[in-house]
Amino acid sequence: MKGRSKKRRQLLLALAHARSGDKGDTANVGLIALKPEYYPILVKQVTAARVARHFKGMITGPVERYELPNLHALNFLLHGALDGGGTISLKTDAQGKVFSTALLRLEIEVPR
Amino acid sequence: MKSATGGRTVRVAAGQGFWGDWLEAPYRQVTGGPIDYLMMDYLAEVTMSILQKQKSRDPALGYAKDFVPLMARILPILATRGIKVTANAGGVNPRACAQAVAETARRLGLAGKLRIGVVTGDDLLGRVDGLLARGHALRNLDTGRPLSDVRDRVLSANAYLGAWPVVDALRQGADVVITGRVTDTGLTLAPVIHAFGWRTDAWDLLAAGTVAGHTIECGAQCSGGNCLVDWEKIPDLANVGYPIVEARPDGTFEITKHPGSGGRITVAGVTEQLVYEMGNPAEYITPDCIADFTTIRLEQAGQDRVRVSGVRGKPATDKLKVSIAYFYGYKAVGTLVYAWPEAYRKAQAADRVLRQRLADLGLKFEAILTEFVGADATHGPLALRGTRVEDLPEVQLRVGVRSPDQAAVERFTREIAPLILNGPPSVTGFAGGRPKPEEIVAYWPALVDKKMVEPCVELVEV
Numbered sequence: 001m002k003g004r005s006k007k008r009r010q011l012l013l014a015l016a017h018a019r020s021g022d023k024g025d026t027a028n029v030g031l032i033a034l035k036p037e038y039y040p041i042l043v044k045q046v047t048a049a050r051v052a053r054h055f056k057g058m059i060t061g062p063v064e065r066y067e068l069p070n071l072h073a074l075n076f077l078l079h080g081a082l083d084g085g086g087t088i089s090l091k092t093d094a095q096g097k098v099f100s101t102a103l104l105r106l107e108i109e110v111p112r
Numbered sequence: 113m114k115s116a117t118g119g120r121t122v123r124v125a126a127g128q129g130f131w132g133d134w135l136e137a138p139y140r141q142v143t144g145g146p147i148d149y150l151m152m153d154y155l156a157e158v159t160m161s162i163l164q165k166q167k168s169r170d171p172a173l174g175y176a177k178d179f180v181p182l183m184a185r186i187l188p189i190l191a192t193r194g195i196k197v198t199a200n201a202g203g204v205n206p207r208a209c210a211q212a213v214a215e216t217a218r219r220l221g222l223a224g225k226l227r228i229g230v231v232t233g234d235d236l237l238g239r240v241d242g243l244l245a246r247g248h249a250l251r252n253l254d255t256g257r258p259l260s261d262v263r264d265r266v267l268s269a270n271a272y273l274g275a276w277p278v279v280d281a282l283r284q285g286a287d288v289v290i291t292g293r294v295t296d297t298g299l300t301l302a303p304v305i306h307a308f309g310w311r312t313d314a315w316d317l318l319a320a321g322t323v324a325g326h327t328i329e330c331g332a333q334c335s336g337g338n339c340l341v342d343w344e345k346i347p348d349l350a351n352v353g354y355p356i357v358e359a360r361p362d363g364t365f366e367i368t369k370h371p372g373s374g375g376r377i378t379v380a381g382v383t384e385q386l387v388y389e390m391g392n393p394a395e396y397i398t399p400d401c402i403a404d405f406t407t408i409r410l411e412q413a414g415q416d417r418v419r420v421s422g423v424r425g426k427p428a429t430d431k432l433k434v435s436i437a438y439f440y441g442y443k444a445v446g447t448l449v450y451a452w453p454e455a456y457r458k459a460q461a462a463d464r465v466l467r468q469r470l471a472d473l474g475l476k477f478e479a480i481l482t483e484f485v486g487a488d489a490t491h492g493p494l495a496l497r498g499t500r501v502e503d504l505p506e507v508q509l510r511v512g513v514r515s516p517d518q519a520a521v522e523r524f525t526r527e528i529a530p531l532i533l534n535g536p537p538s539v540t541g542f543a544g545g546r547p548k549p550e551e552i553v554a555y556w557p558a559l560v561d562k563k564m565v566e567p568c569v570e571l572v573e574v
Contacts, residue, residue, distance in 0.1 A: 017340045017380065021389035024254045024557065030387020032380070058492040064282070068393050068406050070422075071383050075390050083481060086555050087158055088440060090481040090512030092489045100340070102491040 007109040014040060015110065018100035024059075025078075025085035027096030029103050032073040039072040044109045051076055054106050055099075076103070122307035124300050124324070125356045128152040128199075129331025131159060131176050137331060137354045138182055142189045144370030147356060149303040150190070151508045152199040153296045153329050154179065157555045161437030162295060163203035164237065164268040174205030175290075180212045183288070185395035187217055190287070191225055198278055198289040204237075204268065206230045210290045217574040226574040229286025231277045233567040234562070236269040236434060241565065250434060250558040259558060265439040267553060271432045271560060274280040274399030275321070276312070277567035278302035282519060284571055295398055297325030300357060315512040319403035319425025322396065326403075327367055327385055327420070328355040334367060334377030334385035335416075341384075348374025353416075364421040366413055377416040395426075399433075399562070400425040413472040434566055436556035441478065442521040444549045445512040447485075449541030456501045458536040459484050459509040460548035465535050466511060469527055483510045485542040508541065513551065521549040 012031075015038045020029040031046060032066040033039040048065040055063070061079025068075060080094055093099070115146040125147040127138035141150055143278045154176045167174025179201035180535055190197065202209040210230045217226050236243065240263070243250065250259035250269075261268070270293035279302045281289045289302070301321035304310070310317045327334050335344040335355045353373025359365040367377055386405060390396070393405035402425060407420035450458040463482045470480070483489035485508035513524045532539055 016453055017384065019340070019384040019388050023389060023391060025334065026254075028387075028390050030390060032383050034380075053495070055492075058494070065282055066390075067391050067451055068387070070406055071205070071386060071410065072410055073383060073387055075393055076236060077391065081296065083479065084554075087392065087552050088443075088514065088554050089447060090443060090514055092485065092510065098490045105491065105494050105497075 008111055008112055009107050010110050011104065012046065012106040012108055013104040014024055015108070016104065018103055019101035020098065022082055022085055022096040025080055025082050027078045027081035027099045029076045029078065029099050030073055031076065031103060032071065036072050041108065041110060043067065046074060046106065048076070050106070051103065052104065054103065055081070077096050113397065117139070121358050121360050122149070122304055123147045123356055123358050124149040124151050124303050124328070126151055126328035126354050127333050128154060129329065129333060130154070130156060133331055135182065137527065139186055140370070140373070141354055141356070142193065142195055144353070146371060147195055148307070150195055150197045151328070151365050152197065152200065153299060154201045155203065155293060157435060158437050158553050160204055160270050160435060161267040161553045162415065163205070167205050172208050174454070175203040175209035176201040179209065180216055183213050184216045184220065186218055187222060187226070189329060191222055191453060194200050196282070196286070196303065197565070199289070199300055200294045200299060202230065202289045202290040204235055204270070204292060206232050206290050206292050213288065213290065214574045222574055224434040224574070226288065227286050228572040228574065229281025229284065229289040229339035230570045230572060231273065231281060231289060231294060231567060232245050233277070233565060234270045234273050236271055236565070237266070240266060240269050243560065246563065248560055250436065250560065253557040253559065259436065259556065262438045262556065267437045267439060269434060269436045271434050271565045272399060273432070273565070273567050274298045275305055276400070276570050279305050280569045281436060281571070282306040284569065285340050286571060296329035297322045297398055298400060300325030300328060301400060304359045307359070308439050313427070315425035315427055316423065317363040317371050320365065320403040320423040321359065322398055322403045322425070323408060323420065323423050324357045324359060326396070327382060328357055330385060331355070331384050333388065334382050335369050335377050336381060339384055341380040346376045347377045350374060363423060364419065366417055368417045377418055379410045379412050379418055381417045382410060397429060399428060401428050418438040428459050430562050432562050434529045434558045434560050436558055437553050438556055440552040440554035441514060441516040442518045442549050443512060443514040443552050444521050444525050444547045445510060446547040447508055447510045447541065448526065448528065448531060448539050449506060449508045450536070451538040451540065452505045453500060455507040456484060456487055458538060459507040462531050462539070463511060463534045466531060467525060470524060473523065474522055477513045477515045477519060477520060479514045481512045484508070484509050518549060
């Protein structure tokens with residue numbers, strides 16, 4: 001029998017804060033570790049592929065990720081996220097303002 | 113230069129983060145403590161097309177009209193305290209804006225006491241055909257399509273100018289600089305360049321001033337507004353202090369706000385603003401330089417004071433971004449509110465009925481988008497995971513349509529109200545009446561060779 005898991009699942013909300021905005025039909029989400037020691041966890045687990053899976057059905061294009069270790073932050077570009085973006089978009093969130101907290105719904109594993 | 117704080121620093125205060133921002137902010141910035149410059153950003157991506165339309169109706173218009181009464185309120189204070197202004201309120205008619213401000217200043221008894229700098233040269237609308245004919249395709253940066261595809265629908269075209277024409281105006285003695293499409297960051301960078309005499313190839317310094325501009329260009333969004341970290345503990349947002357950059361000649365700067373004002377300036381809040389609307393953080397491209405945001409160092413230097421250092425920059429490119437607006441088509445959004453019990457299912461049923469009727473009418477739309485506000489409008493399917501949708505007390509059905517066919521959109525707007533009496537039950541919230549079809553003016557970002565654009569600086573004596 002296996003021992004008790006050394007990890008537990010937690011919402012990203014407990015480890016990071018975020019702000020999002022738009023560039024055309026692309027939403028950007030800046031994800032910032034609440035403490036510097038959380039940053040490596042974000043780098044390891046919040047990958048572009050993971051974020052693309054998280055937003056499946058909400059975005060039509062790929063996800064790019066950039067690292068800002070100096071700010072303990074990751075920047076995600078979610079392409080095709082805004083129904084054409086700007087004035088074309090019919091979405092309530094035409095400017096991608098709350099993709100930030102949508103990303104914080106992601107569950108990740110943290111050491112106990 | 114002698115600054116408001118007496119030392120070798122220059123204080124640039126943000127007064128407006130966008131056209132429509134808090135009208136009290138500029139007044140509080142010029143009265144709440146010492147500053148050297150008030151920076152006000154007015155222009156969003158499609159603002160220029162709205163202004164171009166106003167100018168075509170009246171050649172004396174085409175600028176941010178509420179800038180003039182705002183200036184009337186603060187001009188006497190600016191004159192007394194020696195505060196200068198940089199603002200891109202000029203839109204597509206900076207000269208008319210400057211004339212209106214000059215007349216206001218004269219009325220306030222400031223004749224002979226004020227010089228207004230006017231920056232133009234960004235407006236390319238009259239030159240689009242010439243540029244296309246000379247092989248400048250003005251391709252859409254997002255889609256790669258050449259502008260010739262939509263040429264007959266172009267409503268405005270403006271190159272983003274950088275800080276240098278604003279610096280020229282300040283060097284010529286302007287107290288208020290009114291510009292057309294100057295970058296948001298350039299409005300902050302220019303006063304700092306002017307104060308410290310930075311060179312055109314001092315890339316690290318220009319990048320630092322650009323980061324300073326990015327930090328305060330959205331006003332209170334870096335001083336406690338729209339900040340997620342401990343948001344309920346941010347004090348006194350009713351009296352939120354807008355940010356002030358305190359820049360030094362070595363390219364370091366601090367972000368602060370007036371004492372006694374509300375809000376909060378912390379590393380966390382400034383970081384949120386730094387990543388806002390960010391693309392590749394290592395290459396933040398402006399007309400003035402390329403700033404590398406991965407080199408920024410932040411530290412809390414006191415209460416409501418964040419120190420920024422370490423910024424590195426690279427040479428500017430030989431292109432300017434061009435903001436083009438073109439007519440795209442029509443859209444309309446209709447809403448109805450459904451109440452418990454089974455609010456969500458009723459709203460879903462109403463959407464099915466509506467879509468069937470639109471299809472039966474043979475109406476053609478480029479897009480029909482349905483959202484259920486209160487359920488999935490902001491977070492999509494992520495929001496419904498683990499939610500008992502049958503318990504939702506109310507749901508707003510929100511349906512939007514988009515089409516090149518104005519008649520189709522018009523007809524859609526007449527298909528919402530009937531659902532109140534001939535669709536699913538427990539529905540309300542139609543007091544606003546029939547939705548109005550709107551023209552869509554869309555944004556077309558492009559690049560143009562820098563050498564094709566000649567900024568122009570004039571001075572208006574009051």
